[in-house]
Amino acid sequence: MYVTLYGAAEEVTGSCYFLQTATAKLLIDCGMFQGSKRLELQNRIPASLGAKTLNGVLLTHGHLDHCGRLPQLIKAGYTGPIFVTEGTAAIAKLILTDAAKIEEEDTERENRKRRREKLPLIKPLFRLSETRQVCQQFHLVEYYQWFNVAPGIDAQFIEAGHILGSASIMLKVTEDNQIKNLVFSGDLGRWDAPIMLDPSPPVEADVVFLESTYGDRIHPPLAQTLTEFETLIKKGIAQKGKILIPTFAVGRTQQILYQLASMIRRKVIAPLPIYLDSPMAIAATELYAKHVAFMDNEAKELQITGQLHSDLATLKTCLTVEESKALNNIDGPAIILAGAGMCNAGRILHHFLRQLNSPETLVIIVGYQAKGSIGRDLIAGVSQVKILGETVRVRATVAGLDGFSAHADQKDLLRWLHPCTAGRPRVVLTHGESHSIDQLAYQIDETYKIKCEKPKQGAKLQF
Ligand SMILES: [Zn+2]
The missing domain is CATH 3.60.15.10 (Ribonuclease Z/Hydroxyacylglutathione hydrolase-like)
Structure with missing residues (x-):
């Protein structure tokens, strides 16, 4: 053969x-x-x-x-x-x-x-x-x-x-x-x-x-990444700005929501507005909930008992462009998860356009960023980036976590x-x-x- x-x-x-x-x-x-x-x-x-x-x-x-x-x-x-x-x-x-x-x-x-x-x-x-x-x-x-x-x-x-x-x-x-x-x-x-x-x-x-x-x-141990993630989220909340997390729709989004739920359940943070601003990530999250039989025991239990749902009582989904645009007018602290994961397209760019210039903003990059992507430049610490044809000054804090792979x-x-x-x-x-x-x-x-x-x-x- x-x-x-x-x-x-x-x-x-x-x-x-x-x-x-x-x-x-x-x-x-x-x-x-x-x-x-x-x-x-x-x-x-x-x-x-x-x-x-x-x-x-x-x-x-x-x-x-x-x-x-x-x-x-x-x-x-x-x-x-x-x-x-x-x-x-x-x-x-x-x-x-x-x-x-x-x-x-x-x-x-x-x-x-x-x-x-x-x-x-x-x-x-x-x-x-x-x-x-x-x-x-x-x-x-x-x-x-x-x-x-x-x-x-x-x-x-x-x-x-x-x-x-x-x-x-x-x-x-x-x-x-x-x-x-x-x-x-x-x-x-x-x-x-x-x-x-x-x-x-x-x-x-x-x-x-x-x-x-x-x-x-060799990836950093997951426990270490989660501790860093918690520290960052607490810092973002203290800054009272928007916490922007570019995410891949399938897998990474669900993992991040799962960690945020855990932090709220353990009272590491108080419940705060969390926005899932990506139709595809919303659909993928629904699929994960529907196919819980293929998950590990903890995830299964959290889903079946409704615990995950009640931990994430402050989670709102933004399906339409209007709902996404409305996020421009909300006050912080708030967490916004939006695509695309590599910051090369999608709604995350519109949030970047409005928020990168603000020192209260925190950007947490949780996924792989290809060479030449805006996400890669942000992690490298550039002072300005070009987004949708406009040059934007970066005054936000940017942090990259590579342990979520x-x-x-x-x-x-x-x-x-x-x-x-x-x-x-x-x-x-x-x-x-x-x-x-x-x-x-x-x-x-x-x-x-x-x-x-x-x-x-x-x-x-x-x-
Ligand atoms: Zn794959």
Whole structure:
């Protein structure tokens, strides 16, 4: 059998593995390349993949870099099942719908310009109608249950602990009377993180495709990050200004709300107005509440008993633009959570525009900020930034916390791999930049005496 890498090789986006046996063809993930024009140009389905001839697609989770090319796969003629957990079906639907809306709006804006300049018009990468078709092809599967995917291939989804619905995928492939166990880690979460269950490592594997996003890093302990977060929130309240927290809609928002609820419950802070100013984060938070069966025991109990709801009695959601604009006129102290997580778009920019110039404002950056993003500049301590075409002086306090990551670090990755190392599997490192992959490969060799493989984009591996 062969596995070809159609993405996430020596980089962190575009996850897509193409598995071919004598009797079947499968895709594991079908993600979008993100982050730069060069990468985004690769967002198509290679003809060599033969979309019409695939037996099945399996999704590890609903982040766009794992499911964002599905609409194009459908356009290329794929009509079969897309196997997902219940949580992934919900998250992927939310994320793909949002991405399609943005794609259609961006294309329309570009085409207005092109019409004026008499240039040829462009088409969106995908449309809302195509994302609807993707969701119709979702086929729900339970965690920890083997099921048949294609002739000679059985699959099982196991907990990955990354976001709602996330799974690692185990495949049992029978070929020439031989059975081989393949494991695709997907994105892995951390042990003992709030809300999420711990990742569930595979015990048996002949081949492991292991993500390496933070293969070169050790996260600060979560307890330390939470203490820093509490100190900052108390400081923001004392300043009586607005506390602005740019957040990613899925995962990070729920984690931050969970911590704020805990602080109010423990009387670390008195209840204060908290605004969730992001339609997508509001929808994601509702999904997390609805799928509480897939959360850890504490999160489950807080949700079911209504405790979380009563802790967050001062939480208000802002769905409309008018509700968002009304926040300009409220007095502090107040906490505002708004997207986009990387401060490159969304309502957070409008809050920045009005509040960064005020010394009472506190900005807490809780997520990864790419090079060149406004968030990255703010953490670096710039004295002014350009927002929506206007130059704004930064007089607010800005703090960055990098311990909230939903990704396993080097220690977690080694721990996850451990149970299956006795069987001496082939370990293939993917979903990481070269430096992370090299560092993780070194540690795996040191710890388990296994030499990892580091394939390039398009590599076809034989097993
Ligand atoms: Zn992910």
